[in-house]
Amino acid sequence: MLQKRDIKKYLSLIIVLLSMMLPDVAMAQNRYRVGVCDWMVLKRQKLGEFKLAKELGCDGLEMDMGGLGKRDSFDNKMRQPEMARKFRHTADSLGIEVGAVAMSGFYGQSFARKKSWRWLVEDCLNTMDVMDATVAFLPLGGCGNNWTDSLPLRREIVERLHEAGEMAHRRGKVIGIDTPLDAKGNKRLLREIGSKGIKIFYKLQTAVEHRRDISKDLRKLGSGNICAIHASNTDGVWLRHDKAIDMPAVKRTLDKMGWSGWLFVERSRDVTDVRNVKKNYGENVRYLKEIFGKEKTDR
DSSP states (O other): OOOOOHHHHHHHHHHHHHHHHHHHHHHHHHHEEEEETTTTOOOTTTHHHHHHHHTOOOOOEEEEEEOOSSSSSSSOOOHHHHHHHHHHHHHHTOEEEEEEEEEEGGGOTTTTTTTTTTHHHHHHHHHHHHHOEEEEEEEETTTTHHHHHHOOHHHHHHHHHHHHHHHHHHTTOOOEESSSSOHHHHHHHHHHOOOOTTEEEEEHHHHHHHOOOHHHHHHHHHHGEEEEEEOOOBBBBBBOOOTOOHHHHHHHHHHHOOOEEEEOOOOOOBBSSOHHHHHHHHHHHHHHHHHHHHHOOOO
16 A cells, blocks of 8 residues: 555655646746736726726736826826735735736836936835836836937936946836837937836737837847837737738747737727726637747747
8 A cells, every 4th residue: 555655755756747748838938927017907006906907817917006187196006005015915825926017107217317316216116016016117118208219318228227226226126118229229219218127018019009029129138138019019009910910920039039028908908898807818818828828829
């Protein structure tokens, strides 16, 4: 009769053999994680965002810092200890991770001109600590972001990002920036910034809007320069029907690059039913899971 210790040995051996037989499947499951942006699913810093993410089939979500407008600080609930405790408990109980924390308020503000930028970055880093996130999102394209056409503004952006990057790096975190630049321009910008705490939060929509070959741009940028990806386009059709993005080709490219990380759905809503959150995001999450959960992408 088998002893308890012998049973444990046999079970351990079976587990090892199974992991050897299915390495590609395990890698596919662990390499890519899929989430949604809470401000786009109408749940910005609301406890219900975790339950919704679970219902949509997500691995996690990208939590926003809250509205900014022309204020000096984000409307951030995570500065309240009791609220932060509730959010963390809810996320943990549902098994939903916060894969990134977003400073989406900078879509409408200039990072080069905002006087309270240090406080805003510090606030974001503190929120990342609360939710155990290591990646932040900082958009540098949008309203008031004409720094690419102004040398003084570019210099200010570079100086501020270097300091912000060092703040993040000291705490074991990375701030991912979204810029209107191509791979060559982004690599040059990263060299100018000169901080391990700054990488590119790659956005497929940006590449499409500038008519770039996404796979070619990704390869040129390189795996080590990308901390996360917004894997969606502007609103129009679901990702499954979007002819501007060859998602299987994107996966093949990322596979070959050896990249791994979070894929967040920001937009790509059906423009005829744009406020149907569950239908739009449920479909897009399902499609990304179909593509990026595959052992191998068909040629």
